[in-house]
Amino acid sequence: MISGRPLLRVASYGGLLLLLWAAPASSQSAVNPRAVSPELVASRARLAAEKYVTPPDEIAKLVTAPRHLNISLTQQSPDRRHFLRQQSEGMPSVLSFGKPHYYLAGLQVDAAANRARALTTRGAPGLQLIDAATGLATTIEVPAGATASAPAWSPDGSQLAFIANFEKVSQVYVADAATGKSRALTPKTPLLATLVTSLGWTAGGGSIIAVLLPEGRGNEPIAPAIATGPQVRVWMDSLKSPQRMFASLFDEPFQLAQFEYFTTGQLAAIDVKTRVVRRIGAPAMISSVDPSPDGRYFRVTTVQKPFSYVVQYSNFGNVEEIWDAAGKVLATVVKRPLRESEDTSSTPGQARSDGGKRSLAWLPNGKGLWYLEPIPALRDRGGDSTGGATRPDRIVQWLPPFGPGDTTVLYRSDARIAQMAWSDDGGTAFIGASRSGTGEIFAVRLAEPEKKVVVVRQRGYIPSIQGGGGFGGFGGGGRGGAGNDSLSFYNNPGALMTKQGSLGGTVVMMGSDGSVYLSGTKYSRNYLETPPQAFVDRVALATGTMTRVYQSPTDMTETLSVPLDDEFSRAVVIRESSTQVPDSYLRDLKSGTLTKLTDNKDYTPEFTRLVRKRVVVTRVDGITFVARVTLPAGYQAGTRLPGMFWFYPYEYTDQAGYDRTLRTENVNRFVTSAPRTIEFMATQGYAVANFDPPIVGDSGRMNDNYVSDLRMNLLAVIDELDRQGFIDRTRLGIGGHSYGGFGTANALVHTPFFKAGIAGDGMYNRTLTPTGFQSERRDLWSGQKTYLDMSPMLYADKMQGALLMYHGLEDQNVGTNPISSIRMMQALRSEGKVASLYLYPYEDHGPATKETLLDLWGRWTAWLDIYVKHAGAPSKPKVAGVSGSR
DSSP, rough: OSSOOOOOEEEEEETTEEEEEOTTTTSSTBBOOOOOOOOHHHHHHHHHHHSSSOOOOHHHHHHHHOGGGGGGOEEOOTSSSSSEEEEEOSSSHHHHHHHEEETTTTTEETTTTTEHHHHHOBBBSSSEEEEETTTOOOEEOOOOOOEEEEEETTTTSEEEEEEEOOOSSSEEEEETTTTOOOSSSSSSSSSSSSSSHHHHEESSSOOOOOEEOTTTTOOOOOOOOSOOOOOOOOOOOOOOOOOOOOOSOOOSHHHHHHHHHHEEEEEEEETTTTTEEESSOOOEEEEEEEEOOOEEEEEEEEOOOOOHHHHHHGSEEEEEEEEEOOEEEEEEEEOOOOSSSSSSSTTTOOOOTTTTEEEEEEOOOHHHHHHHEEOOOOOGTOOOOOOOOGOOOEEEOOTTTTOTOOEEEEEEESSSSEEEEEEESEEEEEEEEEETTTTEEEEEEEEEETEEEEEEEEEEEOOOOOTSSSSSSSTTTTTTTOSOOHHHTTTTOOOOOOEEBBBBBBEOOOTTTSSSEEEEEEEEETTSSSOOOOEEEOTTTTOEEEEEEEEEOSEEEEEEEOOOOOOOSSEEEEOOOOOOOEEEEEEEEOOOOOOEEEOOSSSSSHHSSSEEEEEEETTTTTTTEEEEEEOOOOOOOOEEEEEEEEEEOOOEHHHHHHTTTTTTOOTSOOOOOOOOOOGGGGTTTEEEEEEEOOEOOOOTTTGGGHHHHHHHHHHHHHHHHHTTEEEEEEEEEEEEETHHHHOOOOOOOOOSSSSSEESSSSSOOOGSSSTTTTTSSSOTTHHHHHHHTOOOOGGGGGSSSEEEEEEETOOOOTTTHHHHHHHHHHHHHTTTOOEEEEEEEBBBBOOOSSHHHHHHHHHHHHHHIIIITTOBBBBOOOOTTTOOOH
């Protein structure tokens, strides 16, 4: 475009697609073409390079820092003697991501190896066992040419099973925990690891349960050489189907056959000593397997036809059954139909019906299954009805052979059960329930069901049992501890602690005297002065006495990792501060001594040394929020720098809703980074502001205020950072990823504040997501004005500032199809706006490979240097290889 003509570059290099558009010289955002900065010449050349590029050395060093070498002790063995460490090679390479793979209705398959693609791209090259008392490491033998996935401890912790992923096959290996020596269990019977990607043990550690390739498997279905007809989509049902815009749905009939081919496997039990494979039942499309502790029975879920062209495989019908060791179906737990309609029982994200047997699971003592069901209503007994959703529950035991009459009622609750867990012997049930705004956890010995021992009871408490699943933790979840800002949040009694049972599964951790433990975090309203503190309370079931046995210090962050015994006399904790990298320690709770177990390092000291400010910003309407500002090391107060904003808007109904997201903030945390941490730009002389601006409005209609709130938020940040002397407000850039990328494009079309923007994996035309997006639950037809107002592509002619877009070509996120970026680029080009688009091969919703990440930073730094740092500065009128069009 140097000659004054528009320039369109469309090129391919190593699969990377580049579309670069530079507007005519008369464009508002064009760089002054009069003079000769070599740096800007190099930046422009880097932007147009038709190959992977690299950023400045300071950025490249931060992006590729070996963070993966630091150790986190979290995967504990059942005997609590070891921790498993899955080693990493760091960022994966495009070479592994680029291996041939299929997308089959949301299932990603490495066809050559008959496994889920994630096992190919994310396997660990090495495994280590870390001694819980000393921190010493034992290397687990991983076979040459393979990576390890899905490691699984034997019930006694003496062995470790894992999937060894070779180039074209996955095998089951078992390693001895004492020596680290490993051996193959399936040298002749490879795994089918597409839907079931993990291994299971029987309770005695004698067998591994896995899904193998079926015998007599035919050839893979392939696309016909010549199309056999049109693609057909017919909807003759009167039901609405407001599905989101799923990625990688089926397109053609042969793909349905492919899906069946790559998901039909043989359930098998593999003897660990003899390697004898015992096949269980006939091959089926098995999506989950849950063996009983003794290995005699199996809960098996299989995918059922028909398939669908409008939803992903997770919405296909399935059947959950109980099989015996020969594969005979003893009972059908539930049949779930294909879910394509808006029926709340069959909408993605909603819990599926389980046929009335809620929370079905194996009893920890091995004596059959247990489940919850509502106590029959009065109408069921000939009287009036009560609401099923609020009925009290009963706990039912289901014994082999699992017929309809093989049940026994173990306990009748006087309230609906929200969470439940068992003692290791199965003799005591721990029940979480809420009534009239008061939550409690209580214990009941089945031998004396009339006696109820309260562990904790509190107004506003949401019962929480660690590992119990299904109901969330204290405070109602959400960003940073959303939920009511009530007294109960600050008097949080914590969650009942659990551990792995002796026969597998999760059970409540109980001391030898019958005590149980509650672990949680103590929060303060003055969280900046009094950071959160971890705590553990012991509750004596015999007396109800509660004693605090652990509370973390206030001068640094100490997080409880795991206890090492049932008496809670020793525990592994993670300690860190604003200047100390997180490390694991063995804390003796009796003596108070600490033994360091890991020696982690700060691999990005240049990043740690950057200057950080927490800035409270106030909008003109009085709404306040926080911007986190990062400045170059050695920053001198009053020095005005080019600014780079990075943001992600969130919706709230009021100020209090936003404030609740801040109350878990911990000022004693070590500042960590990842390969895409935008604060790296501070090393290049920028003032970086990172914030989550609030969009505030009535419930369900917050987005009606999106554009006006966006303007107020951005102006408030600019005014405050300008007032404090951090930024030169005439040289500002803005960026974000996904919804932040969408927000970036909106910022450039609805405000005049920014010279440039960086938008990643975004959606720029909301009419392409007509059935909802983000927190917007209205569809296009009921919220049309909001959809149109929030679509920056419809305002492409109003864009101010140069927009760089990037997008993963295999983006699987709902509603961010790469076509959005392609069409946005076309719109901007048609209007003569300065823009570029980089489409990255093999990447999903967020870049992951080393080559892509370095390339992104190479383009980002060049773009910002030209259009922000040197805004209005001259550059050469011609660059070799950049002018002209193709």
